[in-house]
Amino acid sequence: MSTASPSTTSPPALAPRRVLNQRVLQEVALRYFMEVVHAGSVTEAAARLDVAPSAVSRQVARLERELNTLLFDRRARGMVLNSAGELLAAHARRAWLDIEQVAENILALRGLRMGQVRLAATEGFAYEFLPTLAAQFQEQRPGIVFSLRMGVQSEVLRLVREGEVDLGVTVSLASERGVAVELRHPSPVLAVMAPGHPLATRRQVSLAQVLAHPLALPTQASTLRQLLDISCSRQGLTLEAVFASDHLYPLVSYVAATQAITFCGETALRQHLHAGLVTAVPLRDREMNERHFEVQSMAGRQLTDAARAFVAHLRGGLIH
Template identity: 45%
Template sequence: MPKPLLQDTALRYFLEVVRSGSATVASERLHVAASAVSRQIAALERTLGTTLFERHPRGMVPTQAGEILAGYAHRAGLEEERALEEIQALQGMRMGLVRIAASEAFANLFLPRLIVAFRQQHEGIVFELDAQPPAVVSAQVREGAVDIGLRFSQAPEADIEVQFSQPAPVLALMRPDHPLAGAAGIGLRAMSEHPLALPGPQTTLRQMIDAACARQQLRLRPALVSNNMSTLHSFAIEGGGLSVSSGVAVRQLRAEGRLAAVPVTDAGLDLRTLEVQTLAGRTLPRAVQAFLEHLKLQLPEVM
């Protein structure tokens, strides 16, 4: 591949078409004419001597060659960002950007507190924090859209390096004056006798609960289903009944005495792990690596 190609406009346009799946959408994001995007893609295909996209009525899908080029280009772009930051930071860690995608459990309270503490020592470091469902977190790490992913996981992910992991047991939440607040553990069948607030079926937590219920032929009838964790916590705090969570999401609420938490003891609810993810094979920028180490030191305390 000719070396100048890595800085070519054609490659930048190519990557935007890969991301958007459409030359028209890519042109809108790039603020150029759609015909200009199409010309650059065609020129890139001529240079490489291969087809980079399959053209369909509903959009453009990368061929195998296109996927190879996209993966290489993503990594080249990330390495360029890292090099520029390292050059800027030669006089000390005064500048840098840390991009994080995280499940809501981490994004609400835990990560903001860590970011504030980190910036007290490195005030020049800027953060971007995107709260996303677990699968999206890993996808953003894989695509190079973020530097660090923080999520709950039940299986290995391709092209992902796990920088830290630990078990993430499921907890039943309730008011401190609830009759079950002092229990050593509680099962789903006993929980079903109380009003329940549960997360939506797209979450790993709900999927584990549904699987455990299926094994026991137990049907839960939640009083409230919400994709917002704060809503579920408030249901329990206000005395509506029980909810469920990980330890990290309710650490502060428990410390303040607003919630009690009891381990849920059913088999299969111990299969989820907390993971800190980065892109496999990537050398992280200095600021990202520093925050990653800060994060890893704090995580053992939160579960």
């Protein structure tokens, strides 16, 4: 006789309302629950934990009985958190991050200048800006180690919200749910071109002026491209690219070698500008001046000493 997959079995009956055994939120049940969250199914979670799927199912069922609520929507292809599950997962992430923070504080009390800072950033900050600042920071605090993950804005936000990184470095147009902003600074979009371009000596240009020249543009998935499309639509302008890429630096390299123009913020271009490879001219269009550089953390968590110190270091790096 075939048996149903643990990820698609019927949910357990809920217990009558009673006093919650809070120890269940600190035990193996919570660890198994979070593994299901990450894996998306009981079977895959069990494989990662090297236990039987029935053991994982029992622990998840125990949590649901104690909390008197279902935590997952059980679907044919796996398990997806419902609203109650989202709340519990957020609690678990904050609790484990708090443990990490306490451990680092204990090391600091012993005079050990050690710790780690886990970063996630969009491409414009991941290639040069953050590695340079991390290296400078380690000159003063050599015991601090860094890890850096690169992704699109939505991926950076996910990593921050789920506590997989300490800090997310990106650009934003509006406040985001589930994140706290540790540092915010204007990051207007600039028109980027070769130093010998006809517009390179202008103090300011408009999108209408820029569109008279060949364009190197990010692809439609880019938040920058979406912002450009919104501004052009408002003004009745049409964007047409002679060169397109889903990465920033091929665009910058292309305009450095041609008479085309691309778009970027100053922070991501800093080394190219200092080297004289390209020139950046401010745009006067309203939407191009509404972006902000942000350093984000998970809402409700306390940053480690190392992460807080690096935020201060970032603040100084923005104005140099």
